[in-house]
Amino acid sequence: MSIQARRERERAERERAIVAAARDLAESEGWDAVTTRRLAAEIEYSQPVLYSHFKGKDAIMAAVAVEGCGEMAAELAAARAAAPDPRQAVAGIATAYAAFAERRPALYDAIFRLPVALSFASQEAPVELARAFAELAETLRPFAGGDDLETFTETFWSGLHGLVTLMRDGRLRRAEHERRLALLVDRFAPLG
Amino acid sequence: MSIQARRERERAERERAIVAAARDLAESEGWDAVTTRRLAAEIEYSQPVLYSHFKGKDAIMAAVAVEGCGEMAAELAAARAAAPDPRQAVAGIATAYAAFAERRPALYDAIFRLPVALSFASQEAPVELARAFAELAETLRPFAGGDDLETFTETFWSGLHGLVTLMRDGRLRRAEHERRLALLVDRFAPLG
DNA sequence: ATAGATTGACTAGCGGTGCTAGAGTTGCGG
């Protein structure tokens, strides 16, 4: 029994290594640099080994995305918890969201720009993603007014997503980033 | 002289055909289906001919994007012109924006999600793109209040962009699309 | 203990990608 256990342990470890290698490579050189061959070289196994762990490259990216979801949710939660009042909570979580997207662009892309990987509303979405969304929703709750909270949150979240993606692609003036964020926050969580 | 003129005419026509083929293929089968080989087959020339017109595949996509910018600007302008009052103008242009993104997803992607193609703020950006942005800005002007109009517009535009991209990727509930649009409009162009 | 079965990682290869070097044809200017 112990031998099988060791095997499973080694296998799990290798799977962890694959995801970690994919993530590191993506963060340091971008997703284009993440090829199955390079990944295989990184973990010091042959290419087909990857396919005994994941259905394909997309599945590996999805695994990285799931990992990233957890971190993002944690950072959003921390930002919310640190805020002294509801309005500053919105500002804080917006800043945290943008900071995450900027600091971990590859991770952010895996989560939100991946061709088809994670569906937000479906049950295949990891609980961490739901947690991140819930953090946003709870932060916004005091400001939803008569609007449905989920719809309200989706709209605010879309604003954040648009801001970070367009800016990273060089389609928005970087210098105005904070002002745009503040403006968005002000529209969804106005003073008084 | 007439022979050279004819050659140039044919060459220009062929270039037009390349862009048209790329656009048609992208709209009917998605950008993944747009390969240099299929493009070459479509225009009934060999592959390397493409490279005598464009530096690479990215340049072809950029050309498609420029074409799309013009149409988008026109549709936004029409939506603005058709509106009876400033607030309905914002609602109308938002709807037109979302409709364009939905009706021409490949074109929209070429314009706004292309790796690096068009920089909004740089001079390489086509005038049509600036026109589209200006339509948005003029529509929003009555509501910018004390905020800088360009920053205000960028933020609203990001909201639209986030809504249409996240929804198309299946990360937002489709049924709530119009409600989210209305909510966004209401935040940037409130009643009274 | 050994023969057979099973697991699992490997080499090699398929069909595809964007792109390019060099050959070969075509038409112009001296």
Added chain:
DNA sequence: CCGCAACTCTAGCACCGCTAGTCAATCTAT
């Protein structure tokens, strides 16, 4: 009429995601 320049072609490079089939190592059962 001939040499030259322009231009399109075939062929091929290096890479991609992915898979079939070989082969060694391990486990099972006699």
